[in-house]
Amino acid sequence: MTEDWRGPYMVRGKFMKVLVLTGAGISAESGIPTFRGSDGLWEGFRPEDVATPEAFQRDPALVHRFYNERRRRLLSPDIEPNAAHRALAAFESQHQDDFLLVTQNIDDLHQRSGSQKILCMHGELLKARCMDSGECFPWKEDLGLDTPHPRYPNRLGRLRPHVVWFGEMPFGLPTIEQAAAQADLFLAIGTSAVVYPAAAIVQWTGPHCHRVEINVDATPASQAFQQVIRGKASSEVPKFLQEILNAAQ
Ligand code: BJW
Numbered sequence: 001m002t003e004d005w006r007g008p009y010m011v012r013g014k015f016m017k018v019l020v021l022t023g024a025g026i027s028a029e030s031g032i033p034t035f036r037g038s039d040g041l042w043e044g045f046r047p048e049d050v051a052t053p054e055a056f057q058r059d060p061a062l063v064h065r066f067y068n069e070r071r072r073r074l075l076s077p078d079i080e081p082n083a084a085h086r087a088l089a090a091f092e093s094q095h096q097d098d099f100l101l102v103t104q105n106i107d108d109l110h111q112r113s114g115s116q117k118i119l120c121m122h123g124e125l126l127k128a129r130c131m132d133s134g135e136c137f138p139w140k141e142d143l144g145l146d147t148p149h150p151r152y153p154n155r156l157g158r159l160r161p162h163v164v165w166f167g168e169m170p171f172g173l174p175t176i177e178q179a180a181a182q183a184d185l186f187l188a189i190g191t192s193a194v195v196y197p198a199a200a201i202v203q204w205t206g207p208h209c210h211r212v213e214i215n216v217d218a219t220p221a222s223q224a225f226q227q228v229i230r231g232k233a234s235s236e237v238p239k240f241l242q243e244i245l246n247a248a249q
Helices: 006-012 024-028 053-058 060-075 083-094 109-113 173-182 198-204 233-248
Strands: 018-022 099-103 118-120 123-130 136-138 159-163 185-189 210-215 227-230
Touching: 018 083, 018 173, 018 198, 024 083, 024 233, 053 060, 060 123, 060 159, 083 099, 083 109, 083 233, 099 173, 173 198, 185 198, 185 233, 210 233
Parallel strands: 018 099, 018 185, 099 118, 185 210, 210 227
Antiparallel strands: 123 136, 123 159
16 A cells, blocks of 8 residues: 655656645644544534534524534634644745645634645634625634624624535535646545545546545545555654655755
8 A cells, every 4th residue: 555655756856736635633633623533523413413504504503502612612722733734834835836735624723833825625613604695704702693793783693604514515626626636746634534525535636646645544545545654643744744845855
């Protein structure tokens, strides 16, 4: 399964196109629970009760509570980016060709680390979206059924978390598809590869692309990667990216 990445990398020189996909595993060591781990975020919540448009219609108060708790936790002082987030931002700043970081995470830990070219395909927890106009607003407070609209204070409860629920279309798919087709290196970090279309991105890469998975466990997609690194993101991501930068010198 493991193949030395220096082959394709050195043939193409240092100006390679890099696409990175991150999932909940990269933020686990920052204190944000993953979705499907044993201490997972959805322990006690069924996904269909909190992460679908139907759930929100049925019981908006419950869904708001789920996201309010996560927003408060994200904003607590003990949550901060870890070495993997920081290494990706540092790599981006030193890499001289195309780079795109696609994250499924709705936390803002990549942004806090300084990542610039980032596409949040499942939305952002620190934004609220008007259900009528689609307009988004930066948001750090709780949302609820009595939350006034920032522009029209008499309109209450028309804001929802700016996140992508099951059955909704993720953001930026054409951009992601194009970046995948052109990528020389695809790096998937800390994602279980069970949620689509994110899980299919590896299939959208071209035959020339070197595909690397970094995860503590195997995933249903592991076979699609030439190089599989088993370990924690905070140690393996900085190591891997530094090797690439060293090889490009
Ligand atoms: C570490 C680590 C460490 C831990 N270091 N690693 C049947 C078949 C196929 C598809 C479907 C189907 N039925 C329905 C669908 C579609 C559905 C879907 O995929 N369902 C599956 C569950 C079957 N998908 C959708 O509905 C999507 N929309 C859609 O398909 O639209 C139509 C469409 C049509 C055609 C083209 C394109 C689109 C929308 C999906 C929205 C997902 N939303 C959520 C919630 C977002 C808001 C929120 O955060 O609350 O997104 S669900 C949840 O899962 C969240 C995550 O982003 C997503 C992925 O989870 P992730 O990040 O992989 O986390 P975990 O917990 O699963 O895994 C963590 C991993 O880290 C593990 O592997 C650990 O081992 C590892 N790890 N610690 C490294 N320290």
